[in-house]
Amino acid sequence: MAGLPHVRRNREVWDGMSEWYQAKHGPQLNTRPLAWGMWAIPEAEIGALGDVSGKVVLELGCGGGQWSMFLAEAGARPVGLDLSEQQLSAARRLMRTPYPLVHADGEQLPFSDASFDVVLSDHGAMIWADPYATVPEVARVLRPGGRLAFNAGTPWVCACDPGNDASLSERLINPLLRPSSCRRRRWRRHLHPRLRRLDPPASVVRAGHREPHRASSAG
Numbered sequence: 001m002a003g004l005p006h007v008r009r010n011r012e013v014w015d016g017m018s019e020w021y022q023a024k025h026g027p028q029l030n031t032r033p034l035a036w037g038m039w040a041i042p043e044a045e046i047g048a049l050g051d052v053s054g055k056v057v058l059e060l061g062c063g064g065g066q067w068s069m070f071l072a073e074a075g076a077r078p079v080g081l082d083l084s085e086q087q088l089s090a091a092r093r094l095m096r097t098p099y100p101l102v103h104a105d106g107e108q109l110p111f112s113d114a115s116f117d118v119v120l121s122d123h124g125a126m127i128w129a130d131p132y133a134t135v136p137e138v139a140r141v142l143r144p145g146g147r148l149a150f151n152a153g154t155p156w157v158c159a160c161d162p163g164n165d166a167s168l169s170e171r172l173i174n175p176l177l178r179p180s181s182c183r184r185r186r187w188r189r190h191l192h193p194r195l196r197r198l199d200p201p202a203s204v205v206r207a208g209h210r211e212p213h214r215a216s217s218a219g
């Protein structure tokens with residue numbers, strides 16, 4: 001897979017940090033089935049995917065494949081796709097119910113038109129790749145009436161970061177407007193430039209929002 005410079009860079013970054021990433025996030029990802037994002041909010045509460053039983057689901061940027069693993073166990077027919085061979089190796093190690101893993105770039109999907117009922121991406125390729133390429137590709141491989149569900153980052157991560165590598169708090173414990181204090185967001189530079197708008201630094205958020213703890217103390 002040759003790929004454009006940003007795709008090559010992404011693959012190198014993810015190959016390089018896969019082992020660290022799985023060691024750090026695996027304890028949560030491996031034990032919280034069908035849950036979205038860094039706060040592991042249950043899909044049962046969000047209902048983004050709908051009923052997946054028997055459905056063909058593409059996980060776009062599957063990483064260690066935890067979503068696909070739990071979807072397979074819940075009766076769906078997942079396919080995990082990722083750019084990073086190291087992340088796919090992690091998925092192979094974790095896999096219990098067999099499902100296909102595909103090494104490919106989310107900007108150029110190696111699937112026929114109308115192959116999937118659902119595409120999901122939990123901090124996956126939808127935020128690292130060029131949306132002008134991924135969105136049309138997702139539209140192409142989805143069946144009529146199919147569904148794309150994905151999530152992206154948020155500056156609130158900074159406000160909830162205890163700063164000691166512990167899990168994110170569910171409380172606002174830091175000022176939102178001190179981005180330099182937020183170590184978790186250094187990886188933001190690897191996001192596709194067009195997607196950084198979805199994941200703005202706290203300093204950009206300042207333009208439109210008040211600092212949360214100040215807002216609450218002001219009543």
Ligand SMILES: C[S@@+](CC[C@H](N)C(=O)[O-])C[C@H]1O[C@@H](n2cnc3c(N)ncnc32)[C@H](O)[C@@H]1O
Nearest residue numbers: 014061063082083084087105106124125128129
């Ligand atoms: C933060 S991980 C998310 C994976 C999983 N959902 C999780 O929560 O661990 C991002 C994943 O997206 C993959 N990725 C980045 N760019 C991609 C692209 N262009 N195509 C496919 N996968 C990509 C990375 O290799 C990585 O495994």
